[in-house]
Ligand SMILES: NC(=O)C1=CN([C@@H]2O[C@H](COP(=O)(O)OP(=O)(O)OC[C@H]3O[C@@H](n4cnc5c(N)ncnc54)[C@H](OP(=O)(O)O)[C@@H]3O)[C@@H](O)[C@H]2O)C=CC1
């Protein structure tokens with residue numbers, strides 16, 4: 001006899017990350033999609049909006065109390081920043097112990113929430129039912145720096161370029177294909193939330209300069225690391241292989257990876273490893289799909305672990 005599937009609801013399901021999660025959860029052997037909430041698509045069939053979804057589920061417009069009243073085992077909050085708290089409060093009041101995974105930045109600085117970047121924080125999970133999912137850039141930044149964290153002579157400098165799906169669906173210059181055409185748009189050049197997030201969770205200061213580009217999905221972070229002592233390229237690569245060779249979703253590659261190759265994929269590519277002539281500076285390039293490893297895939301890794309199934313269930317081909 002197979003165990004009953006856990007019920008899962010998504011709040012903010014109209015958005016880019018919500019749509020990815022719908023696809024992943026619909027194909028999951030241990031999860032059942034119980035509700036998907038959107039104010040704008042209230043009453044409409046999910047199948048009419050999400051490619052690849054087959055089923056009769058419809059969007060519903062649910063406020064915090066209505067979400068809590070659903071009583072699902074798992075709730076994913078895929079809302080813009082600053083909107084999660086009323087949902088968390090209502091769910092905790094009605095059904096404490098519900099697994100809540102928040103995709104926004106709202107709890108990434110709250111130490112009572114588990115910060116789930118599994119490849120780096122897997123051992124820190126103590127059964128918390130509140131999980132904060134890392135930001136997309138912050139994921140690439142931390143994975144690029146962690147293997148050399150003890151070797152730094154200065155804060156790493158990260159140049160980021162994201163596809164415009166990273167800016168969500170609320171219209172802005174950063175997701176306007178007309179304004180982005182033939183363009184590269186710099187923004188938040190100091191003090192971006194992901195700069196603070198990566199610095200906090202790595203435990204070393206990081207400097208980050210984001211840009212948005214005309215492609216839809218996928219991001220590149222190119223990181224310049226000043227080293228406290230001379231290292232060879234082989235030594236640097238050895239550190240990355242040692243850190244990630246057992247990780248199915250982090251691929252250490254020789255060449256600097258291209259973002260077009262990782263769009264639609266679950267994993268991160270990390271490569272380049274260009275070492276300066278004096279051996280004291282290395283440049284590392286990471287690419288990932290901001291909607292997958294940067295959001296939905298990582299959320300599913302965290303949920304899988306918390307419901308007690310293999311971390312990569314419904315993520316990799318088995
Ligand atoms: N896009 C990305 O690459 C990544 C995003 N994230 C984070 O994930 C979260 C979701 O991002 P994304 O999917 O891109 O966002 P979108 O803008 O694409 O979607 C936001 C969703 O929230 C709903 N919503 C908006 N405002 C409110 C509100 N006031 N109350 C209730 N629902 C609301 C919208 O639906 P409706 O208006 O129909 O209710 C929509 O479903 C954000 O916090 C984002 O920062 C994290 C990593 C990567």
Ligand SMILES: CC(=O)N[C@@H](CCC(=O)OP(=O)(O)O)C(=O)O
Nearest residue numbers: 103104105135136162166167212
């Ligand atoms: C291109 C673009 O605008 N990207 C977003 C990052 C998306 C993300 O991960 O945002 P959260 O930290 O809010 O979850 C940004 O720079 O804010």
